[in-house]
Amino acid sequence: MVKLVPISCMSKQAVQMINITEEVHKIVAESGITNGMVAVITAHTTTGITINEPLECVETDILQRLEKLVPDDDKYIHAHFLPSYGATSNNSPGHLKSMLLGNSCMFPIQESRIVCGSAQHIYLVECDGPQTRKVYVQMMGE
Amino acid sequence: MIIDAHVHPIYFDTICEDDSVLKFRSEQFGIYKQSPYSYEEIIAEMIYGKIDRSILLPLDLTTQSGGCIVSNEEIKKIIDRHPDSFIGFASVDPYRKDAVEVLENAFANLKLSGLKLNPSKQRFYPDDKLLWPIYEKCREYDKPIMFHAGLSWEPNALAKYANPIHYEQVAVEFPELRMCLAHFAWPWVREMMMLMIKYPNVYTDTSMLYMDSFNDFMERIFMKEMEPQTLERNFAKQVMFGSNTPRFRAFKLKKAIENLPFSEKVKTNIFGGNALAFLGEEK
Numbered sequence: 001m002v003k004l005v006p007i008s009c010m011s012k013q014a015v016q017m018i019n020i021t022e023e024v025h026k027i028v029a030e031s032g033i034t035n036g037m038v039a040v041i042t043a044h045t046t047t048g049i050t051i052n053e054p055l056e057c058v059e060t061d062i063l064q065r066l067e068k069l070v071p072d073d074d075k076y077i078h079a080h081f082l083p084s085y086g087a088t089s090n091n092s093p094g095h096l097k098s099m100l101l102g103n104s105c106m107f108p109i110q111e112s113r114i115v116c117g118s119a120q121h122i123y124l125v126e127c128d129g130p131q132t133r134k135v136y137v138q139m140m141g142e
Numbered sequence: 143m144i145i146d147a148h149v150h151p152i153y154f155d156t157i158c159e160d161d162s163v164l165k166f167r168s169e170q171f172g173i174y175k176q177s178p179y180s181y182e183e184i185i186a187e188m189i190y191g192k193i194d195r196s197i198l199l200p201l202d203l204t205t206q207s208g209g210c211i212v213s214n215e216e217i218k219k220i221i222d223r224h225p226d227s228f229i230g231f232a233s234v235d236p237y238r239k240d241a242v243e244v245l246e247n248a249f250a251n252l253k254l255s256g257l258k259l260n261p262s263k264q265r266f267y268p269d270d271k272l273l274w275p276i277y278e279k280c281r282e283y284d285k286p287i288m289f290h291a292g293l294s295w296e297p298n299a300l301a302k303y304a305n306p307i308h309y310e311q312v313a314v315e316f317p318e319l320r321m322c323l324a325h326f327a328w329p330w331v332r333e334m335m336m337l338m339i340k341y342p343n344v345y346t347d348t349s350m351l352y353m354d355s356f357n358d359f360m361e362r363i364f365m366k367e368m369e370p371q372t373l374e375r376n377f378a379k380q381v382m383f384g385s386n387t388p389r390f391r392a393f394k395l396k397k398a399i400e401n402l403p404f405s406e407k408v409k410t411n412i413f414g415g416n417a418l419a420f421l422g423e424e425k
Contacts, residue, residue, distance in 0.1 A: 012186050014393075079355040086173035086295060087389045088351045130186040132179065 003031050005137045011129030015066065017059045020135065021121040025114055027137045034112050036141015041104040043136060046094030046128035048101020053119040070096040094128030101125050109141055145417035146392050148324055148349040148384025149196040153178045156223060157216040167211050170203060172296045176388055181224060188227065191393030197229045199258040199288060205237040206265055218252045229421065231256040231288060234276065236266050242275050249283040255421060260290035262299035269311040277316050286420050291323035292330055293352060295389065306333040313341040320420050324384060325350045331367050338380045345420050347384030348399060356398035364402055378408045382416045
């Protein structure tokens with residue numbers, strides 16, 4: 001069986017870690033899939049999906065490191081008018097942070113539950129907010 | 143009070159119920175790959191950017207394109223739902239035979255706060271006498287005009303109509319009429335300054351980003367095309383913060399202006415005080 005469930009999240013900061021673990025676990029538990037795999041995939045190029053421990057200090061370190069690696073005020077080429085959008089591109093830091101984070105994660109499903117370590121939480125990381133974002137939870141199994 | 147003086151609400155979901163209307167707007171405004179967003183999203187972005195209110199601008203293109211990018215009634219609908227967040231302007235196509243009646247209705251019945259005109263898109267010269275009855279109506283109701291000026295990203299919108307030089311006679315003949323030539327009339331920044339030096343009823347806004355990043359462009363305009371003290375000394379009461387949302391994101395432009403070495407007093411004016419004066423709420 002293959003099942004796809006979208007999740008909608010609204011960020012409220014320019015860069016923000018949104019913990020979506022509970023929602024993803026609930027979707028898997030209710031999917032009817034007993035054994036298989038689940039992939040959590042963002043639909044955007046200025047967000048990331050990452051797995052980490054849900055401690056405030058860890059979240060702070062992740063966000064601060066992202067900021068150091070990809071500072072907002074650096075000289076980016078993606079900073080000009082885009083006729084195909086009718087708008088100006090000015091979100092290169094979002095694209096680069098997204099690249100560092102990756103767009104997805106995967107877990108095994110066993111006995112209708114996600115198999116993961118207790119510290120492994122799933123984050124949608126907003127890198128160009130605030131905006132409403134879509135994440136796909138794709139499950140495959142029997 | 144922080145006011146964004148230049149917002150086009152074309153993707154506000156309150157007025158995006160009809161796909162064909164949305165398509166018309168997108169094509170006429172020349173903006174693509176964006177989708178309607180909810181009031182919650184709009185407010186989240188305003189809160190994040192610490193922006194209290196936004197001036198919403200419609201555009202009547204009845205004779206040029208057969209419709210409105212956003213109509214006066216749609217602006218009224220948004221304002222009625224969220225009067226604390228938004229200030230609504232009217233628009234009228236100057237070539238409409240009923241132009242003055244449309245404007246009268248917008249001010250008297252819809253209670254809109256000003257007029258938006260776009261000479262480039264609506265294809266008129268601001269100093270054409272055709273406009274005089276419209277300016278008279280604004281003067282009668284003490285309502286300001288937000289003009290597009292300078293380069294326009296919209297298709298079929300010629301910059302020649304929006305050269306600051308065509309606004310001088312209006313400033314002369316209607317000295318009580320508060321008028322904003324938006325976008326600092328870029329690329330005619332010197333001409334914009336020329337008008338502001340001579341005519342205190344002429345305002346401009348910061349809704350411009352024609353190349354480079356927000357920081358680079360604001361620094362170019364306010365620190366290089368003019369001396370660092372030029373705005374502080376000469377135009378402290380005539381420049382309003384405006385974002386041109388949805389082309390540019392307001393909080394990013396705001397941050398770039400905050401980074402400029404203006405005094406706190408001038409920043410207070412730019413971010414709200416001048417807009418209140420322009421609106422006639424603070425004499």
